[in-house]
Amino acid sequence: xxxxxNNSQHSPPTEPTSIANLLAEARRRLLAAGIESAxxxxxxxxGYQLNMDATRLIAHGEQALxxxxxxxxxxxxxxxxxxxxxxxxxxxxxxxxxxxxxxEYCLIPRPDTELLVERALGRLPDGPARVIDLGTGxxxxxxxxKSERPRIEAWASDTSSGALAIAAANARDLRLDVxxxxxxxxxxxxxxxxxxxxxxxxxxxxxxxxxxEQGDLxxxxxxxxxxxxxxxxxxxxxxxxxxxxxxxGGWLLLEHGHTQAPLIRRMFEEHAFVAIASHRxxxxxxxxxxxxxxxx
Ligand SMILES: C[S@@+](CC[C@H](N)C(=O)[O-])C[C@H]1O[C@@H](n2cnc3c(N)ncnc32)[C@H](O)[C@@H]1O
Numbered sequence: 678x679x680x681x682x683n684n685s686q687h688s689p690p691t692e693p694t695s696i697a698n699l700l701a702e703a704r705r706r707l708l709a710a711g712i713e714s715a716x717x718x719x720x721x722x723x724g725y726q727l728n729m730d731a732t733r734l735i736a737h738g739e740q741a742l743x744x745x746x747x748x749x750x751x752x753x754x755x756x757x758x759x760x761x762x763x764x765x766x767x768x769x770x771x772x773x774x775x776x777x778x779x780x781e782y783c784l785i786p787r788p789d790t791e792l793l794v795e796r797a798l799g800r801l802p803d804g805p806a807r808v809i810d811l812g813t814g815x816x817x818x819x820x821x822x823k824s825e826r827p828r829i830e831a832w833a834s835d836t837s838s839g840a841l842a843i844a845a846a847n848a849r850d851l852r853l854d855v856x857x858x859x860x861x862x863x864x865x866x867x868x869x870x871x872x873x874x875x876x877x878x879x880x881x882x883x884x885x886x887x888x889x890e891q892g893d894l895x896x897x898x899x900x901x902x903x904x905x906x907x908x909x910x911x912x913x914x915x916x917x918x919x920x921x922x923x924x925x926g927g928w929l930l931l932e933h934g935h936t937q938a939p940l941i942r943r944m945f946e947e948h949a950f951v952a953i954a955s956h957r958x959x960x961x962x963x964x965x966x967x968x969x970x971x972x973x
Contacts, residue, residue: 694747697738699723703754710758718763719754725767726750762893773821777847782839784901785893786817789958790878793932793965794821796956797876800928800967801826809833809922811862811877811915814901816844816855818876823853831855832872834865837900862911863918870924878932879911880904908934916944925972935962942966 700723707715720731726749729737742750753766764770764785770777772786773794779785797818801808805828810819813833823831833855835841841857848855858865862879882902888894894902904911912933919929929950933941938955945953950968958964 694742695738696723696727696729696734696740696742699742699747699750700734700738703750706754706758712757718757721763722753722757722766723750726753760892760895762896764893765896770815772815772817773824775817775820775824775847775851777815777817777820778843778850779815780839780843781896782837782898783814783843784840784897786815789964790817790932791821792956792958793876793878793930794818794825796965796967797822797874797928797930798825800930801829801874804828805830806873807832807871808874808876809866809872811875812836812879812901812911813844813857814840814878816847818878819855820844820847820851820853822876823855824851832858834858834860834862836861837898840898840901862914863922866922868921870927871922872927873924874928874930875915875919875923876930877915879915881908881912881932881934881937883907909937909940912937912941913944916941916948916950920948920950920970923970925970927970928967929970930965930967932965935960935964938963938966942968 700719703719703723704715707718712718720734724730724734727746756766757763762785764779765781768778768780770779770785773791777786807830808822809832811834813819813835816833819831819833823829833844838859841859845857880902881904882889884903912931915931923929931941942953942955945968949971951971953968955963955966
């Protein structure tokens with residue numbers, strides 16, 4: 678016997694959910710969750726799930742959606758309301774105008790890191806040079822450098838095989854050649870003056886930093902964010918190891934936390950670097966430090 682009440686003859690007809698209705702619902706829910714760019718994110722997430730760009734979403738606003746489509750969009754919005762970064766939901770983030778795949782195995786590349794790319798390009802010749810990016814994550818830095826200086830021999834490493842897989846996929850998509858390897862900073866590289874430049878954006882947040890419990894950081898790999906010694910230990914290891922693998926006159930450029938610059942400059946001085954300088958991000962924070970290995 679069917680015990681389910683059949684109200685269909687009595688309930689008022691409900692309006693079919695259209696794209697415009699669903700967009701408005703998504704925006705309302707994202708706003709209520711405290712997301713500032715709720716309108717933009719609603720368009721991105723609804724468009725992603727329906728496979729439509731913003732223009733089509735608007736042009737087809739009256740189009741009615743199937744229950745499956747509505748369910749899939751609502752499930753995506755639920756995840757965003759729960760805090761999952763929009764870049765992970767879309768599987769993509771733009772960096773240095775390059776569309777990069779991202780997933781939960783890699784850090785979401787930040788606009789601040791474009792300062793490191795900018796400074797590195799200022800130090801690279803137009804001709805051949807051998808460059809390595811340590812802790813490459815999605816491959817953001819080395820792919821940006823290779824896209825601007827096709828003649829460099831590009832190398833990159835990470836301890837995370839998940840990150841290396843996404844970085845290699847990005848390189849394939851962009852048709853850029855990079856040599857990838859897995860390893861702890863420069864441990865796997867024999868001590869010879871291989872490189873003209875070493876760049877890195879290593880983990881530099883202290884384990885007890887409250888920012889780790891906020892925003893996107895809650896969902897990114899801890900191994901990409903946190904370093905021992907109040908966030909300084911990986912930076913210190915790289916500065917210590919760099920001199921063994923840089924040619925004399927070669928450059929080391931590091932991204933770091935905005936209060937760490939004086940300590941990083943001191944580390945550079947203690948390890949035979951000269952022409953040491955820190956550079957400010959658009960917010961005015963010292964974010965990148967560079968130095969040249971003294972000539973012999
Ligand atoms: C802050 S993320 C930077 C990712 C990417 N370079 C970027 O700027 O978007 C730091 C990266 O360092 C990697 N990493 C952490 N410890 C490492 C180690 N001991 N050796 C090499 N890479 C490491 C992490 O897996 C992560 O991909």
